[in-house]
Amino acid sequence: MVNIEFLQCRDRWLTLAEPFARNGYVDLFGYDGIAPEDGDHVRIGIKQVQLEQDTAKSQEYHPSTQLLDFNRVSHPLVEIITMPQIHTPATAAACVRKIQAILQSCSAVTTGMELGGLRADVNVSIRQRGDTEGVHQYGEIGGLGQRTEIKNLSSFKAVEDAIIAEKNRQIAVLESGGVVEGETRGWTIGSTETRRLRGKEGEVDYRYMPDPDLPPLLIGADLVSELANTLPTSSDELIGLLTGKEYGLSIEDAKPLVELEDGARLEYYQDVVDILRDLQQDQDPKSRGGLARVAGNWVLHELGGLLTKADLPWDAERVSALSLAQIIDHVQRKQITGPTAKQVLAMVFDGDTRAIPQLLEEENLLLRPLSREEYVALAEAAISQNPQMVEQIRTKNQLGKLGWFVGQMMRMGEKGRVEAPKADAILRELILG
Numbered sequence: 001m002v003n004i005e006f007l008q009c010r011d012r013w014l015t016l017a018e019p020f021a022r023n024g025y026v027d028l029f030g031y032d033g034i035a036p037e038d039g040d041h042v043r044i045g046i047k048q049v050q051l052e053q054d055t056a057k058s059q060e061y062h063p064s065t066q067l068l069d070f071n072r073v074s075h076p077l078v079e080i081i082t083m084p085q086i087h088t089p090a091t092a093a094a095c096v097r098k099i100q101a102i103l104q105s106c107s108a109v110t111t112g113m114e115l116g117g118l119r120a121d122v123n124v125s126i127r128q129r130g131d132t133e134g135v136h137q138y139g140e141i142g143g144l145g146q147r148t149e150i151k152n153l154s155s156f157k158a159v160e161d162a163i164i165a166e167k168n169r170q171i172a173v174l175e176s177g178g179v180v181e182g183e184t185r186g187w188t189i190g191s192t193e194t195r196r197l198r199g200k201e202g203e204v205d206y207r208y209m210p211d212p213d214l215p216p217l218l219i220g221a222d223l224v225s226e227l228a229n230t231l232p233t234s235s236d237e238l239i240g241l242l243t244g245k246e247y248g249l250s251i252e253d254a255k256p257l258v259e260l261e262d263g264a265r266l267e268y269y270q271d272v273v274d275i276l277r278d279l280q281q282d283q284d285p286k287s288r289g290g291l292a293r294v295a296g297n298w299v300l301h302e303l304g305g306l307l308t309k310a311d312l313p314w315d316a317e318r319v320s321a322l323s324l325a326q327i328i329d330h331v332q333r334k335q336i337t338g339p340t341a342k343q344v345l346a347m348v349f350d351g352d353t354r355a356i357p358q359l360l361e362e363e364n365l366l367l368r369p370l371s372r373e374e375y376v377a378l379a380e381a382a383i384s385q386n387p388q389m390v391e392q393i394r395t396k397n398q399l400g401k402l403g404w405f406v407g408q409m410m411r412m413g414e415k416g417r418v419e420a421p422k423a424d425a426i427l428r429e430l431i432l433g
Contacts, residue, residue: 021049026082026102027236028094031251035088044095045083047139052079057152058197078108084123084138084147089163093156096120098235104262105232113155120153124166126174145170146180150187150194162187166194235259238266247273247292253300261314269299271321272328279329291332298328302342306349319348326356330366337415340365367417375409375426378418382408383430393431402427 024046028034034042054077057069080099086092100118103109111117125136125145136144148170150162165187170180185194233241235258241247242254249257257266272295280288303319312318327344330336336344344359352359360366370378382405383390389405392398405427410418 022047024049026095026098028091028098029236031239031255032098033090033094035090038088038091042085042091044085045139047081047083049078049080052077084125084141084144089160089167092122092163093160096159097156101235101259105235116154120159122150122153122159122163122166123147124150124163124170125180126167126170146182148180148182148194149184149200151184151197153187155189158187158189162194165192169194232263238263242266247296248290249293249296253293253296256300257296264316265299265314268316268321269295272299272325275322275325276328279325280332283332291328294328294332295325298324298345302345303349306346310349319345323348323356330356330360334419335366336360337367339415367414370413370417370419370422372426374413375418375422376430378409378413379405379423379426379430381412383427390431402431405431 026044026046028038028042028044030040054072054075056073057071059067059069082095086095096113096118100109100112103118104112109117113119125147127143127145136142136146138144138147148166150166153159153162166185173180182200184197184200186197187194238258239251239254242249242257243251247254257269260266273292276291276295277288280291303324307314307318324345327336327341327348331338331341344356344365347359348356354362386405386408389401393401402424406420406423409423409427410420
């Protein structure tokens with residue numbers, strides 16, 4: 001049973017707020033963008049998660065005048081409070097980015113920081129490296145320096161830049177013999193310094209009273225269990241799947257597939273792979289092993305490049321998964337060249353509605369396999385131009401040079417039509433007998 005109590009903040013009341021979740025954590029890995037000095041993995045504790053209602057935002061209009069922005073006042077929000085276990089600005093930004101990705105994956109937010117769906121308040125404190133004698137404590141973590149809070153950061157870059165600026169400010173204060181004061185500070189995008197907003201008299205001691213208009217909300221364990229069982233696969237699990245044996249993608253390709261368009265491109269990619277594997281069932285198992293990596297390149301870089309060039313959002317219907325899989329299938333079978341495949345992809349992207357086999361046939365884009373006679377003619381031309389290398393192969397058994405002749409045949413023939421195994425067989429026949 002989960003019991004969520006609603007409380008109002010009142011300085012004169014001593015009842016502490018009860019969060020609806022405690023003692024969680026966020027795992028960060030190298031691919032999340034953590035700082036190199038933090039290693040390959042960092043676990044950041046989540047002290048608590050609680051419901052709140054947003055407050056008005058103060059804006060400094062003049063040294064003697066402040067304006068209040070009531071645009072978001074009383075809007076409901078969820079506050080996620082991490083433990084002071086983040087030691088680098090890059091890892092702080094990575095933590096916020098990871099939390100946003102988790103919230104988006106389970107539809108807990110409808111948009112990200114770029115459109116105001118998420119904001120970050122950052123607490124910064126410093127101490128001498130190796131020093132554990134700080135007098136401040138948060139949760140069960142002690143030995144901390146005096147913290148300041150930077151409010152309402154609206155981007156991952158702002159989180160990183162504001163921490164750097166505040167860290168540098170606090171170092172300068174201490175090195176000049178001063179004392180870091182507990183206060184709330186602001187940050188302006190593009191600035192190199194934080195600015196004081198208001199002071200705090202010691203550590204903040206928020207005080208609450210039960211809200212008279214909102215009774216406790218009781219959520220049964222059965223509902224909690226059902227919701228837990230219906231959560232989507234986490235981004236870390238998806239990246240593990242994509243970089244594992246089934247797909248074999250690099251981290252560099254797996255991560256954007258998981259992150260782009262809230263997983264829509266990943267779903268499209270998996271459809272392409274499934275169709276392509278079906279189309280390639282009659283091919284050599286060795287040649288089918290890298291299909292998922294090939295498909296990843298086409299989805300991310302070739303199709304993605306066309307979208308970027310046209311400045312268009314993702315649209316899985318613009319080039320269907322079947323069409324892209326058929327294009328890749330023809331390349332794998334050496335029925336079309338890579339450049340031809342890109343040309344066909346661009347035609348479909350621009351609105352050509354013909355099925356891929358029909359388009360290739362009508363545009364006369366299919367490669368005609370070379371006959372034995374054509375292979376022999378190319379081999380004889382290469383041999384006649386390089387008699388000394390032929391003699392070295394025959395007399396000194398330098399078979400490695402056959403590969404050079406294969407390359408010559410591929411350059412002399414029509415691009416994409418000379419198949420290396422067939423060329424090698426003809427060369428061995430003509431040179432070695």
